[in-house]
Amino acid sequence: MSNPNNVVVVAEQLQGDLQQITQELLGAARGLAEKLNTGVSCFLIGHNIMPLAEKLIHYGADEVIVVDDPQLKEYTTLTYRRAVIAILEHLKTPPPIVLMGATTIGRDLAPRIAAHLEVGLTADCTELDIGDYEHKGKADPSKTGTFNNILYAIRPSFGESLKARILGPWKNPQMATTRIGVMQALPVDTTRKGTVHKVPVTFQTDDFRVTVVKTVRDVSATVNLTGAKVIVSGGFGLGSADGFAVVRDLASVFKDSVVGASRRAVDSGWIPYAHQVGQTGKTVRPDIYIALGISGAIQHRVGMAHSKVIIAANKDADAPIFKFAHYGIVGDLYHIAPLLKKELAKMAREQGIKAGA
Amino acid sequence: MFKIIVFIKQVPDTSSKAGVNPDGTIDRARAKRMLNPFDRYALQKAIEIKRAYGAEVTCVTMGPPPAVEVLVEAFEHGADYGVLLTDKRIAASDTLATAYALHKVIHHLGEFDIILTGLQTTDGDTAQVGPQIAERLNIAQITYCEALSISGKKLSARRVVEGGHQELEVSMPVLITVANSATPLDYKRFADVAAVKEFLRQPQERERRIKTVSLDIIGADGTRTGLVGSPTVVGKTWKLGEIGGSCTLFQGESPEREVEELIGKLRADGKGVEELVNV
Ligand SMILES: Cc1cc2nc3c(=O)[nH]c(=O)nc-3n(C[C@H](O)[C@H](O)[C@H](O)COP(=O)(O)OP(=O)(O)OC[C@H]3O[C@@H](n4cnc5c(N)ncnc54)[C@H](O)[C@@H]3O)c2cc1C
Ligand SMILES: Nc1ncnc2c1ncn2[C@@H]1O[C@H](COP(=O)(O)O)[C@@H](O)[C@H]1O
Numbered sequence: 047m048s049n050p051n052n053v054v055v056v057a058e059q060l061q062g063d064l065q066q067i068t069q070e071l072l073g074a075a076r077g078l079a080e081k082l083n084t085g086v087s088c089f090l091i092g093h094n095i096m097p098l099a100e101k102l103i104h105y106g107a108d109e110v111i112v113v114d115d116p117q118l119k120e121y122t123t124l125t126y127r128r129a130v131i132a133i134l135e136h137l138k139t140p141p142p143i144v145l146m147g148a149t150t151i152g153r154d155l156a157p158r159i160a161a162h163l164e165v166g167l168t169a170d171c172t173e174l175d176i177g178d179y180e181h182k183g184k185a186d187p188s189k190t191g192t193f194n195n196i197l198y199a200i201r202p203s204f205g206e207s208l209k210a211r212i213l214g215p216w217k218n219p220q221m222a223t224t225r226i227g228v229m230q231a232l233p234v235d236t237t238r239k240g241t242v243h244k245v246p247v248t249f250q251t252d253d254f255r256v257t258v259v260k261t262v263r264d265v266s267a268t269v270n271l272t273g274a275k276v277i278v279s280g281g282f283g284l285g286s287a288d289g290f291a292v293v294r295d296l297a298s299v300f301k302d303s304v305v306g307a308s309r310r311a312v313d314s315g316w317i318p319y320a321h322q323v324g325q326t327g328k329t330v331r332p333d334i335y336i337a338l339g340i341s342g343a344i345q346h347r348v349g350m351a352h353s354k355v356i357i358a359a360n361k362d363a364d365a366p367i368f369k370f371a372h373y374g375i376v377g378d379l380y381h382i383a384p385l386l387k388k389e390l391a392k393m394a395r396e397q398g399i400k401a402g403a
Numbered sequence: 404m405f406k407i408i409v410f411i412k413q414v415p416d417t418s419s420k421a422g423v424n425p426d427g428t429i430d431r432a433r434a435k436r437m438l439n440p441f442d443r444y445a446l447q448k449a450i451e452i453k454r455a456y457g458a459e460v461t462c463v464t465m466g467p468p469p470a471v472e473v474l475v476e477a478f479e480h481g482a483d484y485g486v487l488l489t490d491k492r493i494a495a496s497d498t499l500a501t502a503y504a505l506h507k508v509i510h511h512l513g514e515f516d517i518i519l520t521g522l523q524t525t526d527g528d529t530a531q532v533g534p535q536i537a538e539r540l541n542i543a544q545i546t547y548c549e550a551l552s553i554s555g556k557k558l559s560a561r562r563v564v565e566g567g568h569q570e571l572e573v574s575m576p577v578l579i580t581v582a583n584s585a586t587p588l589d590y591k592r593f594a595d596v597a598a599v600k601e602f603l604r605q606p607q608e609r610e611r612r613i614k615t616v617s618l619d620i621i622g623a624d625g626t627r628t629g630l631v632g633s634p635t636v637v638g639k640t641w642k643l644g645e646i647g648g649s650c651t652l653f654q655g656e657s658p659e660r661e662v663e664e665l666i667g668k669l670r671a672d673g674k675g676v677e678e679l680v681n682v
Contacts, residue, residue: 369650
């Protein structure tokens with residue numbers, strides 16, 4: 047039935063909605079599976095979720111292993127932990143690789159599974175690969191040796207100035223979580239075929255120590271910093287909370303945009319923390335990042351420097367942001383932002399006319 | 404009175420240039436040190452609970468001897484006791500090994516009601532240590548906790564999830580990782596800073612407040628910590644290519660002219676910006 051060497055993805059759904067990260071994980075897993083010449087298994091946990099299994103196959107899974115139980119209707123750490131462990135025990139041999147999302151659910155669940163299994167877990171990966179490794183460390187002779195076809199879990203470290211390759215070849219599964227919006231999903235293929243089977247779970251009373259009173263989903267109130275194509279951010283240079291009106295107004299010229307902020311603007315109480323970009327906020331890589339009145343301190347920079355196009359407006363020509371932005375305008379953001387809005391709209395119109403002609 | 408344990412960590416200060424090697428790695432011996440900024444929220448939450456419900460707050464840190472500085476800082480904010488776990492054999496522990504050592508500190512300390520941790524650290528940056536401690540202790544956890552209230556032994560909490568939040572209930576003991584969206588950081592120095600300075604000068608009182616422990620004292624197995632006890636290794640590190648761009652700067656003329664030139668350049672560079680704009 048199940049291939050014991052399959053790369054495993056733990057799917058993520060919230061109240062029956064498959065989360066975007068799952069598709070990204072399946073894309074990453076396929077890449078690894080091809081290098082290992084094996085398949086992809088996906089764990090699907092929840093209640094009344096069977097319809098999702100087929101989608102997972104279209105996204106790249108060869109096999110879906112489902113735990114469906116009324117007690118799993120809402121996500122809780124301990125019940126989902128029990129379900130993942132039930133599947134792993136059912137598989138008998140531990141899979142080589144288990145991937146989860148670096149989401150509020152994945153980061154809640156993955157460390158518990160890893161600690162339970164006493165295996166390594168690399169957080170927040172931005173790249174995954176397969177390769178060989180020779181361990182020469184002498185601290186523990188039992189670890190020395192050469193390991194082939196192991197997981198390279200690659201992640202930024204030290205405030206994103208370095209990349210590190212983390213390895214844990216000694217014991218399976220090698221576990222990793224991946225950052226939202228980084229791994230490439232595959233095109234959906236509705237002709238893909240795969241197998242689906244169920245695994246039962248037996249809960250213990252301890253698994254119900256946390257109860258969900260309710261889950262509130264308010265997509266309109268959430269700030270999709272990691273998903274938006276354009277981010278227009280405001281900093282301390284705005285001078286007041288009211289300044290964000292100018293930021294919002296510029297953002298409105300784009301089709302898919304959200305408002306971001308520097309920590310100084312957030313700490314000043316001008317805008318909620320959910321908008322913060324940077325080391326202690328969100329790491330983002332939109333197609334366009336516009337920074338208004340942001341100096342470009344290292345802690346802000348590490349969160350946005352991988353954006354495709356960075357445009358900065360600052361009245362200080364020596365501001366650090368001009369060291370790494372692609373385009374900069376020296377001047378008062380209160381003059382520049384409205385002009386930018388006007389000119390961008392004009393450009394889009396002209397381009398549209400040309401395309402239509 | 405509740406017994407609260409807060410895990411806090413001393414991390415290199417990334418905003419200071421001191422101790423940053425040319426290749427971007429941190430020379431921890433030379434780097435400036437600070438309290439992990441995320442742990443301030445955990446500490447603030449502990450002090451809030453102490454003031455609202457009555458609690459004894461013990462801060463625990465694992466690290467080299469200078470890490471005692473973060474315990475002193477915690478006293479100034481109103482913590483009651485501090486524990487420093489320091490031992491040559493914990494160096495280079497990954498999250499699993501760190502969580503193993505820290506859960507042994509909890510065993511050593513005995514009963515507790517709430518464990519608070521920061522969401523993540525700025526150096527390890529994994530958000531894994533908290534849940535891994537909870538797993539070792541076989542207790543419930545609430546991560547990304549934004550708000551909480553207590554009634555008897557029951558704790559109600561709000562937890563962030565993508566696109567919303569969950570409202571949860573749990574009986575103590577519980578481990579909570581505190582989201583920094585919780586409350587804006589306004590923690591003032593609740594304790595009397597002069598009094599803290601004073602007791603630190605008295606060896607007896609200092610000893611009563613700050614315990615320094617080794618792996619042997621807490622009954623931890625040295626083969627399960629440090630490099631030897633870590634299931635992962637760093638295989639290789641490399642510097643990220645110069646991130647960002649070389650900036651084309653528009654300045655000196657009127658804002659109108661600058662913006663016009665910028666748009667012209669964006670167009671010429673063919674960045675496809677126009678496709679993202681509403682028509
Ligand atoms: C541990 C740690 C973590 C941190 N994490 C983050 C993080 O996640 N995100 C983050 O952003 N920061 C973070 N910081 C803070 C960071 O170091 C900076 O303090 C912060 O980014 C500065 O915000 P700012 O650029 O808005 O403010 P400032 O540095 O005050 O810059 C304001 C800028 O606006 C310009 N300006 C003023 N008026 C105008 C005007 N009318 N028109 C145009 N320009 C104008 C000024 O020239 C100046 O360059 C962190 C710091 C630490 C120590
Ligand atoms: N060495 C340590 N000493 C005390 N607490 C720690 C240590 N390492 C991690 N923690 C706690 O675990 C949280 C998560 O850390 P991390 O998993 O490294 O991102 C931190 O915010 C701390 O509360």
